[in-house]
Amino acid sequence: MKKKVVAVIGSGFGGLATAIRLASHDLEVHLFEKHPDPGGRARTFHMDEFRFDGGPTVLTAPWMFDELFELANQERSKNITFLPVDPFYHIFDWNGRNFVYNADIPFVMEQIRKFRASDTDGYLNLLKAAEPMFEKGFLQLGQEPFLKLNTMLSIAPNLLRLRAHESVYRFVSRHIEDNFLRMCFSFHPLFIGGNPLRVSSIYTMIHLIERAWGVWYPKGGMGQLINALVQLFQQMGGNIHFQTEIQRITTQHGRVTGLLLKNGEKFSADYVVSNADVPTTYLSLLEDRDRAWRHHRLRYERFSRYSMSLVVWYFALNKKFTNNPLGHHNIVFGPRFGGLIHDIFVSHRLAEDFSMYIHLPTRTDPSMAPEAHETMYVLVPVPNQLSNIDWYEALPRLEERVTQVIDQHFMPGLKRHIVKRRVIDPNYFEHELNTYLGTGFSLEPHLTQSAWFRPHNASETVKGLYLVGAGTHPGAGIPGVLLSAKIVHKLILDDIEQSN
Known part of the structure; x- marks a missing residue:
């Protein structure tokens, strides 16, 4: 009997985990990625010898990755090392208060x-x-x-x-x-x-x-973990296609038939798994006839609430700042909490004040930077593209305020030790990662957008189409995304069994 063919769109954690799980069965699995490198939100950025996690930085529930390697009778620890992060977080405010916690x-x-x-x-x-x-x-x-x-x-x-x-x-x-x-x-x-x-x-x-x-960090960064998963997938017989963007998910009589690629080629598949943003999948990758009432354009454009977006700076430092209270993961609350959150999520306004997350991976893994140097990732939650903010105009002033606070409270002289920098903003999320409204985490996970109310892992309108990742059930975050892969894996196997 001919093998069933599965096409997976996107090589983020959700797409990779689903592809690995399916490759452990007698299936032909193909993974399609628009970029030349894997990872999606979890891509790695390089600046000379400095390495930066493009997105997620906090790893919990490490056993979920152990499960993936066990599918190929391998030990995760022999493929990628997880380093413990303790304390979990250092939390500050602008008044000098400092709270540290662990288990x-x-x-x-x-x-x-x-x-x-x-x-x-x-x-x-x-x-x-x-x-x-x-x-x-x-x-x-x-x-x-x-x-x-x-x-x-x-x-x-x-x-x-x-x-x-x-x-x-x-x-x-x-x-x-x-x-x-x-x-x-x-x-x-x-x-x-x-x-x-x-x-x-x-x-x-x-x-x-x-x-x-616990809280962990992959040695070499999240990119090393992504690379280990790609290698595992290929060892299991999986096929990965880089720099291959999807134009459309093709269907016939309410069932997927495969993919139409941006270069005009067609790829036939029995099942399609989309790790693309859910609104993008339904609004851009499917024809109008394939959406039906539950995924009507109005649902996503008028009646859904979306997560915030992010501005993230990646700073390569020619000095290791040792005389400060910062740890690996740091949260810095601004002078307002509720008011700032309202500005970001409800008013969609870029406020004068801000809160931020500072990631200093070299505190746990010195290999992320050259000796006596440091990599630094500074994340500020901002409104998504409903704000209509001109980010080209807004970013320089925001960066000046952010670096001033860090310089004043944590790392004196920071600005003169930045030797290389990169910044991403909502435009990156919207155009590079194809997230609707440039969100950082797709749909907001409030109660009426959770569980049954959240877009389902199996499409109700197109048979053979499944969804994984932040925008579907159970939600964003690495554990949630890996659980969505586990759900989709079982749903596809159940469908194959029923069709036989």
């Missing part, structure tokens, strides 16, 4: 006491209250495809009992009284494109995921 309860308690002694009990209560969120949201529901409304209705009572209708910030505030600590335990949704004041409290599970399995 060690006594250590975290000491940190909490610096701000409010009574919040130590509150933190323990928060962990206890969030445990069911972790068990239900990640361990159970994260692997459920939610293709049917009945599945959603069956869990609704549990979600209400867990207070999943509350926002992360409100849920945390029930247990923590100090305002700075509330921010410290509420920022995680921003890592998956969510507004902490609006996203469901079920996402407090991210804190527990980190506590359960």
Whole structure:
């Protein structure tokens, strides 16, 4: 019997993980990537001997990668080394407050006491209250495809009992009284494109995921992990096509037939898996007839809420800054929390103040820069393209303010030690990564855009079309994206079994 052919669009973590899982079966799997290098949002940027992670930097739940290598009877640790990051985060504000946390309860308690002694009990209560969120949201529901409304209705009572209708910030505030600590335990949704004041409290599970399995960093950067996955896929017989952009997903009588490439060539396939942004998949890669009511243009253009975008600077430094409180992962809150988040997500306005994430990978892995040098990645959440901001005009002033704050509070003399730089903005996400509205994380993961309400992993309008990645269920972040790959893998195998 002729092998079934699967075409996977995009070589981000979702596309690669799906391709690897499918390649472990008797299937012919082809992976298509528009860029000359793999990774999607997780691409690597090089500036001479300096290496930079293009996107994700926080790795949790390492066993999810172990599973992929085990499919080929290999050990992940023999292909890529994961280095522990401890503490997990250093968190600051512009007033000089500094909170450090990891998985060690006594250590975290000491940190909490610096701000409010009574919040130590509150933190323990928060962990206890969030445990069911972790068990239900990640361990159970994260692997459920939610293709049917009945599945959603069956869990609704549990979600209400867990207070999943509350926002992360409100849920945390029930247990923590100090305002700075509330921010410290509420920022995680921003890592998956969510507004902490609006996203469901079920996402407090991210804190527990980190506590359960730690925070790690691949030796050599995320790009080394991507390369290890590409090599694994090819060793398993997979085919990868770089610099090959997709014009259209082709269909006939409501079922996929393959792909039309930008160069005019056609590729026949029994199944198509899109790791492209979900709105882009439905609005740009499918004909109008293939969208039907559930994926009508109005759904994505008028009735969906989207994550913020990002401006990210990559600085190559000719000095290692050792005399400062920064660690590997650093969060710096600006003078406003709720107001700034409202400006970004609701008003779509570029405010004068900002918060930022500073990534210093050489604190864990010196190989990311030449000896006695440092790589630095500074991320500022900004409005998506609904803002109509002229980023060419706005970026120089924003960079000046950002580097001034870092210079003043953390790394004196920073600007004179920057020897090379690169910056990406919402235009990069929109045009290079093809994300709708230039978002950093696709659809915002609030309750009415989660589980059954989120675009499904199997298309309801086109048979044989499946979706993985940040915009589909269960959502953004590396663990969520890898879970979506696991779901799609099972759905395709089930379809093959039924067709036989």
